[in-house]
Amino acid sequence: MTLPRRLRDFDEDDVRVRPGRRGSRPRTRRRPAHEDAVTGFVTAVDRGRYRCLVDERVVTAMRARELGRKGVVVGDRVALVGDVSGEPDALARIVRVEPRRSALRRTADDTDPFERIIVANADQLVIVTALADPEPRPRMIDRCLVAAYDAGLDPLLCLTKSDLASPDELVGSYAPLGVPYVVTHHAAELGELRGRLGDRVSVLVGHSGVGKSTLVNALVPEARRAVSHVNVVTGRGRHTSSSAIAFELPEGGWIIDTPGVRSFGLAHVEPSKVVASFPDLAEGAEHCPSHCNHLQPDCALDGWVAEGHADQARLDSLRRLLASREGTEPD
Numbered sequence: 001m002t003l004p005r006r007l008r009d010f011d012e013d014d015v016r017v018r019p020g021r022r023g024s025r026p027r028t029r030r031r032p033a034h035e036d037a038v039t040g041f042v043t044a045v046d047r048g049r050y051r052c053l054v055d056e057r058v059v060t061a062m063r064a065r066e067l068g069r070k071g072v073v074v075g076d077r078v079a080l081v082g083d084v085s086g087e088p089d090a091l092a093r094i095v096r097v098e099p100r101r102s103a104l105r106r107t108a109d110d111t112d113p114f115e116r117i118i119v120a121n122a123d124q125l126v127i128v129t130a131l132a133d134p135e136p137r138p139r140m141i142d143r144c145l146v147a148a149y150d151a152g153l154d155p156l157l158c159l160t161k162s163d164l165a166s167p168d169e170l171v172g173s174y175a176p177l178g179v180p181y182v183v184t185h186h187a188a189e190l191g192e193l194r195g196r197l198g199d200r201v202s203v204l205v206g207h208s209g210v211g212k213s214t215l216v217n218a219l220v221p222e223a224r225r226a227v228s229h230v231n232v233v234t235g236r237g238r239h240t241s242s243s244a245i246a247f248e249l250p251e252g253g254w255i256i257d258t259p260g261v262r263s264f265g266l267a268h269v270e271p272s273k274v275v276a277s278f279p280d281l282a283e284g285a286e287h288c289p290s291h292c293n294h295l296q297p298d299c300a301l302d303g304w305v306a307e308g309h310a311d312q313a314r315l316d317s318l319r320r321l322l323a324s325r326e327g328t329e330p331d
């Protein structure tokens with residue numbers, strides 16, 4: 001398994017192997033209770049079973065009771081004990097989840113108080129949007145940008161189906177905001193996209209039909225088989241209920257597909273963070289009355305847009321998100 005550079009650094013900082021008191025055995029700095037634990041990278045989760053990569057081996061594991069309520073998600077780095085042979089029917093135990101570098105979260109909808117982590121330790125959120133069939137949904141893009149900003153992930157706009165429509169309009173609205181993008185279609189060379197994915201952990205999100213599976217299959221030839229024919233964790237059966245699956249890229253790095261993720265509820269994101277994710281509007285919001293919720297009549301953002309600093313459509317999008325969080329309007 002080739003870990004992206006940042007994961008490797010993380011590993012070295014986190015588990016410092018040094019001689020024990022008597023200089024006889026190496027031991028980890030923390031929790032010497034599981035001195036013999038090995039480190040795994042969680043690539044799929046399905047019905048209480050965790051698929052972990054340990055060196056080149058696929059090890060199936062369950063949670064150890066001592067983990068308590070701590071969740072384990074795709075992208076986590078975990079300490080494993082027990083049978084880590086990777087033989088059929090072998091089952092290891094996850095005894096520890098290493099501290100996360102990032103956590104992509106969502107709530108079921110914008111007013112749901114329960115947030116859940118979808119993916120840990122990712123670097124980048126790839127927002128897959130078709131240029132046509134289905135029509136692009138800028139409000140969905142804005143929503144994903146907020147999720148990326150909140151999680152500390154770099155966004156990347158991936159505009160698919162460029163054989164059907166021009167990217168100019170979408171590029172015209174997002175490139176000035178500093179959002180990086182790639183334009184592609186199913187018969188295109190994927191060189192530019194691969195360059196942006198290499199040596200990083202990227203999460204792909206996108207609505208049904210935008211061409212996400214087509215993209216994943218083109219980037220990772222083994223993906224098709226892994227997803228459609230076998231349970232990705234146990235290797236048996238036909239189906240998986242997994243909501244995220246990590247695939248290693250041939251050129252290094254990982255992409256994490258999120259087939260089960262259909263929406264990005266943002267109830268857990270502070271309104272100020274929502275506004276901060278709209279860089280074209282954030283500056284204008286500095287002129288708002290204190291505690292402005294940006295939905296009230298004296299909000300300074302109307303003037304900001306009237307003066308031509310930002311597009312009305314972006315303000316509408318921000319307001320829909322904020323209103324939806326307050327439960328006053330569906331998005």
Ligand SMILES: Nc1nc2c(ncn2[C@@H]2O[C@H](COP(=O)(O)OP(=O)(O)OP(=O)(O)O)[C@@H](O)[C@H]2O)c(=O)[nH]1
Pocket residue numbers: 160161162163164184185186187206207208209210211212213214215
């Ligand atoms: N014209 C065109 N069609 C494409 C392109 N990429 C994918 N398609 C078609 O769009 C449809 C949806 O593609 P998928 O890859 O299944 O889309 P998805 O986002 O994975 O959708 P779900 O499987 O529903 O999650 C399929 O009929 C593809 O053949 C493209 O670049 N151009």
Ligand SMILES: [Zn+2]
Pocket residue numbers: 285288289292293294295298299300301
């Ligand atoms: Zn305001």
